[in-house]
Amino acid sequence: MAGEQKTYYTIDPEGRLKCCKCGVPLVKANAVFGYLDNAFPVELPVCPVCGFVYVPEELAMGKVLSVEKVLEDK
Amino acid sequence: MDFTERSTRVYRTKQLFTKEELAAREGLCVHEEPPFCSAACPLKLDVREFVRLCAAGDFTAARAMLERITPFARVLAAGCSAPCAAACRLNEVGEGIDIAALERAAMRYGAPKSGRGMLRFRKKKRAAVLGAELFTLSAAAEFAQKSYPTEFYVPQADAADLVRACAPFLSEEDCAAEAARLKAMDLKVHYGAQITRELYESCRQSADILCLSRGAAKALEPAAEPDEVTLLCEALGALVRPAGEEDVLTALTDARRAGVSADRIAQGMDPATLRGEEGAVTSRLYTDLSGVAPSRRKTAGHALPTAEEAQSEAARCVQCSCTECLKACPYLRHYAKSPRLLTREIYNNAGIIMGDHMMNKALNSCALCGQCSVVCPNGFDMAEICRRARENMVDTGKMSLAVHEFALYDQIFSNTEALLARSQPGFERSEWVFFPGCQAGAVAPEAVERAYSDLCGRLPGGVGIFLGCCGAVAKWSGRTELWEETRALLANELAKLGDPVVIAACPTCAGVLKEAGIPKVRGLWEVLLEIGLPDTAPQEGARVTLHDACGARGDHALQQAVRKILHGLGCEVTESELSGDKTPCCGYGGLVSCANPKMAKEFAQSIAQSAQGLPVVSYCMACRDRIAREGVKSLHLLELLYGADAGSPPGLSEKRRNRLKLKERLLKEKWGEDLAKRPLGFGLTLTEEARALMEERMILDTDVIAVMQHYHDTGEAVEDLDGGLLVTRMRLGNVTFWAKFTEDAQGYTVHRVYSHRMTVETR
Numbered sequence A: 001m002a003g004e005q006k007t008y009y010t011i012d013p014e015g016r017l018k019c020c021k022c023g024v025p026l027v028k029a030n031a032v033f034g035y036l037d038n039a040f041p042v043e044l045p046v047c048p049v050c051g052f053v054y055v056p057e058e059l060a061m062g063k064v065l066s067v068e069k070v071l072e073d074k
Numbered sequence B: 001m002d003f004t005e006r007s008t009r010v011y012r013t014k015q016l017f018t019k020e021e022l023a024a025r026e027g028l029c030v031h032e033e034p035p036f037c038s039a040a041c042p043l044k045l046d047v048r049e050f051v052r053l054c055a056a057g058d059f060t061a062a063r064a065m066l067e068r069i070t071p072f073a074r075v076l077a078a079g080c081s082a083p084c085a086a087a088c089r090l091n092e093v094g095e096g097i098d099i100a101a102l103e104r105a106a107m108r109y110g111a112p113k114s115g116r117g118m119l120r121f122r123k124k125k126r127a128a129v130l131g132a133e134l135f136t137l138s139a140a141a142e143f144a145q146k147s148y149p150t151e152f153y154v155p156q157a158d159a160a161d162l163v164r165a166c167a168p169f170l171s172e173e174d175c176a177a178e179a180a181r182l183k184a185m186d187l188k189v190h191y192g193a194q195i196t197r198e199l200y201e202s203c204r205q206s207a208d209i210l211c212l213s214r215g216a217a218k219a220l221e222p223a224a225e226p227d228e229v230t231l232l233c234e235a236l237g238a239l240v241r242p243a244g245e246e247d248v249l250t251a252l253t254d255a256r257r258a259g260v261s262a263d264r265i266a267q268g269m270d271p272a273t274l275r276g277e278e279g280a281v282t283s284r285l286y287t288d289l290s291g292v293a294p295s296r297r298k299t300a301g302h303a304l305p306t307a308e309e310a311q312s313e314a315a316r317c318v319q320c321s322c323t324e325c326l327k328a329c330p331y332l333r334h335y336a337k338s339p340r341l342l343t344r345e346i347y348n349n350a351g352i353i354m355g356d357h358m359m360n361k362a363l364n365s366c367a368l369c370g371q372c373s374v375v376c377p378n379g380f381d382m383a384e385i386c387r388r389a390r391e392n393m394v395d396t397g398k399m400s401l402a403v404h405e406f407a408l409y410d411q412i413f414s415n416t417e418a419l420l421a422r423s424q425p426g427f428e429r430s431e432w433v434f435f436p437g438c439q440a441g442a443v444a445p446e447a448v449e450r451a452y453s454d455l456c457g458r459l460p461g462g463v464g465i466f467l468g469c470c471g472a473v474a475k476w477s478g479r480t481e482l483w484e485e486t487r488a489l490l491a492n493e494l495a496k497l498g499d500p501v502v503i504a505a506c507p508t509c510a511g512v513l514k515e516a517g518i519p520k521v522r523g524l525w526e527v528l529l530e531i532g533l534p535d536t537a538p539q540e541g542a543r544v545t546l547h548d549a550c551g552a553r554g555d556h557a558l559q560q561a562v563r564k565i566l567h568g569l570g571c572e573v574t575e576s577e578l579s580g581d582k583t584p585c586c587g588y589g590g591l592v593s594c595a596n597p598k599m600a601k602e603f604a605q606s607i608a609q610s611a612q613g614l615p616v617v618s619y620c621m622a623c624r625d626r627i628a629r630e631g632v633k634s635l636h637l638l639e640l641l642y643g644a645d646a647g648s649p650p651g652l653s654e655k656r657r658n659r660l661k662l663k664e665r666l667l668k669e670k671w672g673e674d675l676a677k678r679p680l681g682f683g684l685t686l687t688e689e690a691r692a693l694m695e696e697r698m699i700l701d702t703d704v705i706a707v708m709q710h711y712h713d714t715g716e717a718v719e720d721l722d723g724g725l726l727v728t729r730m731r732l733g734n735v736t737f738w739a740k741f742t743e744d745a746q747g748y749t750v751h752r753v754y755s756h757r758m759t760v761e762t763r
């Protein structure tokens, strides 16, 4: 399953997200979800300064949760 | 103990049962056994289905069933001796179903099969049939239907003559119909033939399959007899019906046997091989007739009933089957599978090395409550199978931690932070120790405290307290390592108290403690009966429905003690339909509420629905809690006895807080100790919305506090300029928790929470 890039999330290009600590807008960056020894590359909003990765609620409770459930029965 | 996530890249399996163990278990369930009527039919008519179709008025489909089992269904209908009707279970409570009459009705009122049959290629091997009798007529038709080119030699002049000679009991109408049927068959009939030795010899040369009427066989070789099973008469090289019964059903059944032999002979095989099950069988099916009122036949002794009579006669059929466990258990009803089938699927599931374990959810949704082994006539024990399957899956790394993690950490919380094991103040050692169980402290702490004070005041020798978990969570989740650890902890703590008699308030705890090897365990209710109810016990009573705990299954002394206490409180007890040993689980057992909350709800709902509008009294705190969630007044006997109604059921975080507070209160009041509490360094408010999400997503307030503490310490958060909310997160164990919040002079207000188990890293 690892390797192929899946669109889990499309980032709002307008930069409406801001890192509180660093005071800069989050940017689109490559990240990897990992679970039970499986890896899923994904693009997520990340702070370019401190590296805070933001996982939005819709993503966590939607796609991420359903992939978790599938893997849990493996 | 901590739990780390497994890897799906480890490929290991362990056989759940040996073939013999599996067979022994599967064999107990008779759900798939044929009904008594069908078992008695040598032609293997699915009588139950046939009768069902008649009851539905679908005589056409019923007729088609008859035409499938024999080439001449009218002959069958007119002449069948109906052993099925004799075997019908309704004979035990009145009159059995008049199945013979239904057969005739189906042939009369059902439409014949429309459309042409499948185009079939004729086979190479040829068949010859000599002599006229019902057996040969029917065998010739069987061979023809199997597409063997068949020559049939009979002395009669034409088809009607032949049918009349073979089935003289047929009406003129039926006779004509069967003659027409015969003519339509792909069968070459030589009318007016002399059945001579010459004809026999020539057919023996030309045909691969030879079949003789008994009369013809006797004329050729008076002493020769066929094999009872294959009907092959070696001396004649021909299929012949054996001596004995001459009734219609036997003739048609023998023709069917001849058909099987013909196939084997055509394949060049010994006709005795691979025959499958033939003829009537005995069924092991169980069917409960206790609720069936005696009734009489609606066919009024008519050989051919009217369509209405036939339909109402068929409607008396109770469609025999065994569903005892399914009727009682919401889990089995939900999956709508017999335990036999479920067991096979769970067994196969354990054997899957790579790929989806489709039965994981199912084997984690059984309450392990043991009700099935009581209601099943053969004691089928689904709990043992599901529990062993869980252990197997944990052992081979195929059981997801996510399924039970919340409960596992709850047990660990109970046995660490919330643990309290002390002797009564003023006593070095304890004669007794009160063990209320984790749920009692979580749901009704006040009642626990009063009960403890009462016991301290009235039992001699010192009554210690043990607030903790018995280890049921470890056992139910199949985590043997944690179970062993819990056993050791229990033994160790009890030893420090001087190995007192454990007074367990919860029947499940009592059972689990005994399993853990704790030697002296007694139920609270029996102890209370011995020393008498407390003076403060209310007397006014009420009308209540009693729900027995599944943990009390088989413990009749306990079940009786509870009833006596309720009686002593002046309560008028209504027994629910499934009481005593047959009681269902509330959905807490087996960690169903953790693994499959929807399923757990079905358990609780079925109890609430059977409460007959009365308050439900139970003596397991998990039952009390789960029944209350179904909108029914629910009380634990402790609350009743000590006048401490705990009110509406607590949320997940409150359950933990209640246990901690109980420990703190007892420590303060009994031992004068204060648990130093570190105040939060910030104000924290949880909105209604946040609280609801926490329940739904199984997030505790301690999790939220940790997330906010982390923000407080680091300032790490994202501001969503659209929603005006700040979002922060923290990874705790195997889960990342997120909080959406606002911040002002009073501190933080958390609006929403969520979580995920996946880790996330930047590349």
Ligand code: SF4
Residues within 6 Å of the ligand: B028, B029, B030, B031, B286, B322, B323, B324, B325, B326, B338, B339, B340, B375, B376, B377, B378, B379, B380
């Ligand atoms: S009660 Fe259930 S397990 Fe027992 S024989 Fe009947 S269907 Fe099978």
Ligand code: SF4
Residues within 6 Å of the ligand: B035, B036, B037, B038, B047, B048, B051, B087, B088, B089, B090, B096, B097, B316, B317, B318, B319, B320
């Ligand atoms: S009641 Fe119906 S299913 Fe049961 S034995 Fe009689 S005919 Fe068969």
Ligand code: SF4
Residues within 6 Å of the ligand: B329, B330, B331, B332, B365, B366, B367, B368, B369, B370, B371, B372, B373, B381, B382, B383, B585
């Ligand atoms: S929930 Fe109880 S009655 Fe139902 S299958 Fe499981 S152990 Fe048997």
Ligand SMILES: [Zn+2]
Residues within 6 Å of the ligand: A019, A020, A021, A022, A023, A047, A048, A049, A050, A051, A052
């Ligand atoms: Zn930053």
